[in-house]
Amino acid sequence: MSLASSSAATEGASAPRRRRGARRAVTRTEELRLQIADDIVRGRLAPGTALEEVDIAKRYGVSRTPVREAIRDLAASGLVEARPHRSALVAQPSLERLRGMFDVMAELEALCAGLSAANMTPTERAHLQAIHAELADLTRRGDQGGYTVLNERFHTTLYAGAHNDYLSELTLATRARLQPFRRAQFRNLGRLALSYQEHDRVVSAILRGDKAEAATAMRAHINTVEVAYERYAESV
Incomplete structure (x- = not known):
């Protein structure tokens, strides 16, 4: 199994x-991922917006660790474009x-x-x-x-x-x-x-x-x- x-x-x-x-069982990283995803889907974070870890951490009142994990997960949904050695960008699947x-x-x-x-x-x-x-x-x-x-x-x-x-x-x-x-x-x-x-x-x-x-x-x-x-x- x-x-x-x-x-x-x-x-x-x-x-x-x-x-x-x-x-209550939702982890902080998952909760943050859902919050960011919601803001992207609602248009509060526009396509092309750079997701700076420090800025995102301040915006949602969290540390940088869950931000990093949430951005990684969002990239799998196509909502975020991950870029090596650079800040991720808000994307929008066609x-x-x-x-x-x-x-x-x-x-x-x-x-x-x-x-x-x-x-x-x-x-x-x-x-x-x-x-x-x-x-x-x-x-x-x-x-x-x-x-x-x-x-x-x-x-x-x-x-x-x-x-x-x-x-x-x-x-x-x-x-x-x-x-x-x-x-x-x-x-x-x-x-x-x-x-x-x-x-x-x-x-x-x-x-x-x-x-x-x-x-x-x-x-x-x-x-x-x-x-x-x-x-x-x-x-x-």
């Missing part, structure tokens, strides 16, 4: 105890590249969902249902932050449920590159409720063991995420 699958299994076993504290990344993400997640329908154990299915139920509660309360965090666990649970370590690794790596853009979609009015409805179709198919429908529903979900992000990007 890979580290990704092992971690997901452990998470499943301890979910009831950890769920309320999930947002629309064509983003669409290509979303196309790959849709196929990877569709494959995970289909395999989850065929391979998930009863315990894993129960865990998926529990996460889905909590997402429903977060949707009713309009808790965008909580939904965003738990949404990632929802998808990770499906990656693990496919029981294919290599597929899980590829999907997690691709999600990391697209994470800032996927998170931005939730700023669209009504997006939480629509996301939950899309998840519901995926979960229903998995619980029925319908491999083809689970894959189709997930592919449609990721394609809708792409459209939602593009709509958000046009509005900022």
Whole structure:
């Protein structure tokens, strides 16, 4: 079992105890990465802006170590252009590249969902249902932050449920590159409720063991995420 699958299994076993504290588990580097990514996606850090470590550390009130790590991670998302021996620059993936990344993400997640329908154990299915139920509660309360965090666990649970370590690794790596853009979609009015409805179709198919429908529903979900992000990007 890979580290990704092992971690997901452990998470499943301890979910009831950890769920309320999930947002506190985010590391300082990850939190900083998300803050910088958010400012880039919102246009607060314009393309071409030099990301000087000292300036960024002052701006966000942190030391230079998490800044260095966050910039390295952001380079993998295409939001930052790393330059040897020089300050990194704010970049912006072309629309064509983003669409290509979303196309790959849709196929990877569709494959995970289909395999989850065929391979998930009863315990894993129960865990998926529990996460889905909590997402429903977060949707009713309009808790965008909580939904965003738990949404990632929802998808990770499906990656693990496919029981294919290599597929899980590829999907997690691709999600990391697209994470800032996927998170931005939730700023669209009504997006939480629509996301939950899309998840519901995926979960229903998995619980029925319908491999083809689970894959189709997930592919449609990721394609809708792409459209939602593009709509958000046009509005900022």
